[in-house]
Amino acid sequence: MKELNVEALARVEGDGGITVTLDGKKVKSVTLDVHEGPRLIEQLVKGMTPADDLNVIPRICAICTLSHRYSAIRGLEKALGITPPEKTQLARELMMLGENVESNSLHTFLLALPDFLGYPSAIAMLNDYGDDVKRALRLKKYGNHVMAVTSGRIVHGENPILGGFGRYPSKKALEEIKLKAHELIPDAVRDVELFASLDYPTYPEAEMLFMSVNAPKKQYGFAGESILISNGKEMNVEDYKKLTNERVVSHSFAKRSLYQDKPFTVGANARMINMGKRLDGQAADLFKQHYNERWLKNPLMNNLAQAIEMLWSLEHIPDMADKVMALEDPKIEQPTRQTGSGTGAVEAPRGTLYHHYEVKDGLIDVADIITPTAQNLDDIERHMKLTAERMLAADKKDEEVRLGLEMVARAYDPCISCATHLVRLKRV
Amino acid sequence: MTKQSPKIGVYGFTGCAGDQLMILNCEDQLVDLFGATEIRSFVMAKSDNHEGELDVALIEGSISTEEQLKRIKEIRERAKVLIAIGTCACHGGPQAMKLGDGGYEERYKKVYGNAKINVSKAFEAQPIDAFVKVDMYIPGCPIDKGEFLGAVTKLVAGRTPYLYKFPVCTECRWKENPCMLYEGRFCGGPLTKAGCGAVCPSHNLPCVGCWGPTDDLNVSSEYNLLKEKGYNPDDVLRKIRKFGGANVAKLLKDIESKGAKK
Secondary structure (H helix, E strand, C coil), X not given: CEEEEECCCCCCECCEEEEEEEECCEXXXXXXXXCCCCCCHHHHCCCCCHHHHHHXXXXXXXXXXXXXXXXXXXXXXXXXXXXXXXXXXXXHHHHHHHHHHHHHHHHHHHHHHHHHHCCCCCHHHHHHHHHHHHHHHHHHHHHHHHHHHHHCCCCCCCCEECCEECCCCCHHHHHHHHHHHHHHXXXXXXXXXXXXXXXXXXXXXXXXXXXXXXXXXXXXXXXXXXXXXXXXXXXXXXXXXXXXXXXXXXXECCCECCECCECCEECHHHHHXXXXXXXXXXXXXHHHHHXXXXXXXXXXXXXXXXXXXXXXHHHHHHHHHHHHHHCCCCCCXXXXXXXXXXXXXXXXXXXXXXXXXXXXXXXXXXXXXXXXXXXHHHHHHHHHHHHHHHHHXXXXXXXXXXXXXXXXXXXXXXXXXXXXXXXXXXXX | CHHHCCEEEEEECECCCHHHHHHHCCCCCHHHHHHHCEEEEECCCCCCCCCCCEXXXXXXXXXXXXXXXXXXXXXXXXXXXXXXXXXXXXHCCHHHCCCCXXXXXXXXXXXXXXXXXXXXXXXXXXXXXXXXXXXXXXXXXXXXXXXXXXXXXXXXXXXXXXXXXXXXXXXXXXXXXXXXXXXXXXXXXXXXXXXXXXXHHHCCCCCCCCCCXXXXXXXXXXXXXXXXXXXXXXXXXXXXXXXHHHXXXXXXXXXXXXXXXX
């Protein structure tokens, strides 16, 4: 028996590896191993006030810090009977657009693209693809800036709180981000063209099931009260446990999810498949132009989906900034009860993120956090196994198989810190 | 220059990867940073990583598995200078907030049940200096771009970085923010190290203490002062312990021994 290992999966957030166990040419198993140490955050926030919880839980993950905060806010506001004012809602949507631009540009360019072009990192691409890398850095910096303007800081901003914001972004800051968004739209269009021109290998292809939140008013978006499943079903977020069925596996500190005993995928591709018809602007045109049947079975298409989504986010920032600045700053809405429960669901750039809370006499009694990567892990392993089988059958070298597997894992934009809360190829 | 470029390794342990992300967030300086130094290892950013002798090891995260413990010791052996970056590496971070309360096993069971996990034996998270010598601390949750780049620039030039030693209150004065403690809002500022630019008070929000305890802090006196002002001691403890982890636990012992608690 032989093992093919990727000891430390590079260009992902967190500490993981991949192990492929081979018996001759037969692939016995492929596992995505999470080495990241456990943190037990759900247990640590027990007994805290909801406000204190909001300080701690964004620290689960730096890349989806605002998604964690927003999901928790949605769950806790339901639990405490808080209805956020309109301006608060809009400013939250604006911060999510910023996070989407930041995270999607980081993942597509700095983490995923080097594989397709044959480089070890985006920095190594500078000589040959300097314009592309610099364009990506501009977009990323802009996304960070929108996050800072809305949340107070580029990472772990504390400004969004229950019932409102500590301080709303100023008119001047909003005008600036509006102007800059218009300037950067052509950059984002070029990114879509670049990602549409890449060769996406067929090895991982198989039928897939996708889930995402259902944004309200039949619009595309990153938060909602129900979950769309690509089989046509829809479910209330309060029933999240039926969708995610968490379980523990022996090779990882990250929990796993199955829906009706089957693995599923969350992320930008899932959002496009469930809500792509709701896109507008140039993003809609490019989506129509590049969408095809392969999106339904190839997880690598998530890279292109993220590029299109980044454009959509960018196109919506000016309008959202206008809406925010048109309204007077409301006062912070206070809890109307101290005991209750609620579930928040938002679309982090890498997929649906649930925060469920039960609050008793003003203190957190139960916290249940289900991250997108935890939901994706089973499907990542399924597509990696197919890739390993097909590449070995095609007599690919171990090095090529390793890269093929890493590309599948990376396409999911995994957040291992989140899930712990990645390639070893083992021949036995 | 290239021959003398300092060899740097960036490593992440248990945490949120926010400090490594902050390095990648230096978009305007990233190209220069990779040019002026030889980044030998940075797994989050690149796949051509080479281990070996290092001039500077930048460590993010706390230590919470046997495997990590082995690895941090091995990095320490081959690094001339080891810098803890971020609050988790410096103080243990949120995952160390209940360090030493004896409840770890029970919390672990509640999350993972009795399932067998054969990855590496886990234990309650602790800061880096619980296991190896740390030469420099750059705290922050996450680290501040300016403070980080300032320190790296000085190191590359062979000089000693200047790092903040005073509390957030000083930065609040610079920004002319009104003091929240006078408004009856408990603020972690007096207990917390500066470096963030007093970002929360500048947004009309009390400091959450995410930089960890400041140096040369007279905790006992500060604690009594807050108590006199009518703040609930239990709230104060909980607030400052959220990020300060292990080091706040030490401070608390000190307060208790001086009879300040309750």
